[in-house]
Amino acid sequence: MGCVEDLGYEVLKSGVSFKECRAFIEEHCSEVFYVNPGFKIFEKCLIGVPPIAIGLVGPVVILPYTKPCYGTFILRVESAEEADKIRVTGRKKP
Amino acid sequence: MTDNENNGPLLILGCPEVPVQQALALYCAHRFGSQGKELRIAGNTAVLQLLRVSDPGKVYVKKMMDLDRCIEDLSTRKLEPAECLVFAHSDAGISYATTVRYLTEGRLIAVVFGRMAEELGAGLDIPCEKIVEKAVHNPGQLRRKLDEVMGWAV
Numbered sequence: 001m002g003c004v005e006d007l008g009y010e011v012l013k014s015g016v017s018f019k020e021c022r023a024f025i026e027e028h029c030s031e032v033f034y035v036n037p038g039f040k041i042f043e044k045c046l047i048g049v050p051p052i053a054i055g056l057v058g059p060v061v062i063l064p065y066t067k068p069c070y071g072t073f074i075l076r077v078e079s080a081e082e083a084d085k086i087r088v089t090g091r092k093k094p
Numbered sequence: 095m096t097d098n099e100n101n102g103p104l105l106i107l108g109c110p111e112v113p114v115q116q117a118l119a120l121y122c123a124h125r126f127g128s129q130g131k132e133l134r135i136a137g138n139t140a141v142l143q144l145l146r147v148s149d150p151g152k153v154y155v156k157k158m159m160d161l162d163r164c165i166e167d168l169s170t171r172k173l174e175p176a177e178c179l180v181f182a183h184s185d186a187g188i189s190y191a192t193t194v195r196y197l198t199e200g201r202l203i204a205v206v207f208g209r210m211a212e213e214l215g216a217g218l219d220i221p222c223e224k225i226v227e228k229a230v231h232n233p234g235q236l237r238r239k240l241d242e243v244m245g246w247a248v
């Protein structure tokens with residue numbers, strides 16, 4: 001996800017399962033939206049098991065990021081533009 | 095990319111830490127090759143490097159591509175494989191297999207292996223053909239199951 005790296009990110013958790021990732025986002029984010037695998041975020045396809053939770057806290061996006069060897073990371077990226085896009089295209093319910 | 099190139103068989107590999115994966119990847123390439131099909135193999139840098147070293151003459155592996163690029167090409171329909179195998183031995187592998195199901199309409203075969211195979215296989219809830227085997231070092235049983243599902247059995 002080169003674009004995320006360009007934006008700068010903070011790793012909130014690493015080596016989590018997709019279930020743990022969804023639970024973390026649902027517990028810690030004021031707004032939660034759900035999308036299907038392949039959803040484009042930061043111009044890349046999101047990898048995961050549906051429903052994939054994406055958290056928003058104002059302009060901050062909390063999202064899962066999966067790598068084959070390292071499992072799933074939970075990333076925090078500040079991007080008001082992407083957050084607004086998710087508010088429009090994401091689902092409120094799983 | 096021609097039609098023939100974009101709908102050929104695709105194999106998506108996971109992290110190379112489980113030994114049977116490498117053997118079965120080469121085996122699949124051989125089997126598809128015997129049918130006159132060039133198997134495209136997608137994986138991360140480590141996986142592709144293992145294949146390059148294992149098959150320096152490209153006798154079996156003709157096409158390789160980066161995993162992120164593969165997912166991108168599937169999402170844009172630049173790749174539309176008629177048959178796609180996904181090897182999964184971890185939670186991440188299940189996530190990739192599920193994502194591929196959402197991105198492709200062709201035949202999908204999920205090969206779930208490793209020490210957690212049964213638990214992971216039970217959690218794979220997508221329409222696909224599933225091969226589940228607790229194989230780590232010995233690819234024999236998985237190969238037999240692959241032969242049956244893929245119609246490669248003699």
